[in-house]
Amino acid sequence: MIRSARAADLEALLAMESSLFGQGAWSRASLAGELDEPQHWLAVAPIHGPPRGYISLRCVVDEAELLRVGVHSDFQRQGLARMLIQAGIAWAGERGAQRIFLEVSALNTPARALYMSCGFEPCGLRKGYYSPGVDALLLAKPLGPRP
Ligand SMILES: CC(C)(COP(=O)(O)OP(=O)(O)OC[C@H]1O[C@@H](n2cnc3c(N)ncnc32)[C@H](O)[C@@H]1OP(=O)(O)O)[C@@H](O)C(=O)NCCC(=O)NCCS
Incomplete structure (x- = not known):
């Protein structure tokens, strides 16, 4: 059900980026770059055709970073993000990652709950990283x- 993204998915991904992240949405060039970057994996969860969720990760040597996960608002709370993260963890593990990390806004309650439910644990804080406060x-x- 989860597969690597391809160029034909870009329109659907751009639309989800825009509606989920607003001003912070990735551009077409950024998304297209994810397709070509060998250390990155952009994957989608299609439902009856178009992608309804997506995840982006990168893995450098033995550490992976979860860069993005998003699910179309009509398809949230159906377990899609958890499935995408499980697929991302499997991808990172196959590439030899010993750890996967991410950063999330302290105000993003749904994402924090999602990551905690997937076994992520707090390991640091960047004060005022997104904006003052x-x-x-x-x-x-x-x-x-x-060990
Ligand atoms: C965060 C997001 C990816 C969750 O996607 P989703 O497919 O709805 O998540 P899932 O259905 O897999 O939920 C898994 C768990 O995450 C938690 N969760 C997800 N959405 C939640 C919400 N709105 N409120 C509280 N907990 C939530 C729950 O623990 C949930 O398990 P449960 O449904 O058994 O209670 C989605 O809300 C989204 O796209 N948000 C906007 C983009 C974003 O902020 N991305 C993260 C930063 S890159």
Whole structure:
């Protein structure tokens, strides 16, 4: 059900980016770049044709970063994001990542709940990272065997 994104998905991805992230939406060039970058994985969850959810990660040596996850508002709370994250974790593990980390706005309650439900744990804080008074929480999940 989850597959790598391709050029034909860009329109649907741009539309979801715009509606989910507004001013912070990735551009067409940024999304297209994700398709070509060998250390990145942009994957989609199609439902009856078009992608309704997507995830973007990058993996450098033994560490992966979850850059984006989004689900079309009509398809939220059906487990799509959790499935996308599980697929992303599998991708990162296959590439040898020992840890996956991400940053999330302290104000993004749905995303924080999602990541915690997927086993991510707080590991840092960037005060005022998004804007004055809006902190970024750093979350991480170990993938390799614990020491
Ligand atoms: C965050 C987001 C990706 C969740 O997608 P989703 O497909 O609805 O999430 P899931 O259905 O897989 O939910 C998994 C768990 O996450 C948590 N969760 C998801 N949405 C939630 C919400 N609105 N409120 C509280 N908890 C939420 C719950 O624990 C949920 O498990 P449950 O449904 O069994 O209670 C979606 O709301 C979204 O696209 N938001 C806008 C983009 C964004 O902020 N992305 C994250 C930063 S890059």
